Amino acid sequence: MHDKIERQLLENWPRLFGYAVTLTRDRDRASDLLQQAALAALSATSPPQEPVMLRAWLFKIVRNNFIDGHRRTIVESKHAATSIEETEVWGFDDRVIAALSVRQGLDRLAPDHREIIELVDIQGFRYAEVSDILGVPLGTVMSRLSRARLALLDVIGGTVRSLDRARRRSRGDRLG
Amino acid sequence: MAIGWDKLNAYVDGELDAQGNAEVAGALALDPDLAARVASLARLKACVAEAGKSEMPPPLRTPARSVPPRRSFAWAGVAGAAIVVLAVALMSFALLRPAPVPPAPARVLELSGLSAAAAIYDRWITGNDGGGDHQRPLDWQPMGQPPDLGEARLRLVFRDATEPRDRQAVFYGYVGPNGCRLGLWIGRGEHGGRTSPPQAVHLGELAGYVWTAEWLEYAVVARGMDPERLASLAAIIERIIERDMKLDRDVRLALQNAARTGAACS
Structure with a gap:
């Protein structure tokens, strides 16, 4: 399983980094966040088996690590009342x-x-x-x-x- | 029937079922204003995807797993007995400690070269290389000349020194007689001078080998090349570099054999 996670990490690494930058708005913080998330993923005891689910799971880990690190949730915008x-x-x-x-x-x-x-x-x-x-x-x-x-x-x-x-x-x- | 903005978004994202798709398609045919909204959404989606192709990621540092040491035949019996003792000890330990702790990383494997090599390789094979002058002298040539792979019928046709931007690195592109394309990326190492043997890696459809030696990091990459041939070529290139680009008889033979290994490139 470790191999599968590592392969998914490698294949999705640039995309995971893009997502981490979107969350942190900072390249250095994104880099730290990603390394933490990678270690968390590789240490996981019960990751999903399916590659498709594994990919979404990696993004979820990045997000959870970001939220844990910042002790907050991503605030939902209240000014988004724009409608057509x-x-x-x-x-x-x-x-x-x-x-x-x-x-x-x-x-x-x-x-x-x-x-x-x-x-x-x-x-x-x-x-x-x-x-x-x-x-x-x-x-x-x-x-x-x-x-x-x-x-x-x-x-x-x-x-x-x-x-x-x-x-x-x-x-x-x-x-x- | 009025089609809401949420539904139009789901239509553009391919998230509607067959009935939903038919409903929207029917409405689009009758309503130019609705069609204009869909066109805007589709264009926006394409531009966001384009804008998302962004920066070079940092290297992935994964805990490297230790390679089992080679055992001589004479030690096999002793080692077998030791394994049994160890297994019993581990089972006892497991009973006392039900939650296993993963081993701490022993060393760090640097893979930034793979990302850089992949980026240039893609630009090279798609012909989207910015029209740069690939014949001008390079500012940084860590080995003088690149490896000569002519014996494997691979001709040097491309070079690039743009990835990553914040590091000294160079990429050499080789082409075979049947269109096989092999990339060799060399960058100044960020691995603290450690040496690691070639390790197989994959990035999407791109396959390759990465290794480090004496403050330099190497990546050999190809797409659609027979895995066995790629493994042979990576091992030979490592050997050529190790021997300061000298091609002795063994290396020449190995290159010739590599060219004949496996199926043609797909």
């Missing part, structure tokens, strides 16, 4: 969605939003696996993810709008 009505017309300009703006947008999201987007879109977990990793019901995963994406679109749109404003201001200064 079905009757609203979708006016989002897809051209603002690009790797760079998305990366900047992710940095500005609430931790729980950033985390769930990371697990689904970057790590490729199914909703059921995310539910297990986070320890929340499936319905919560769905609603939290959809709110998180809306918040991300909002942040990206906001960034672009403020850039537009800056450009307009700069143009106005030159003209003035």
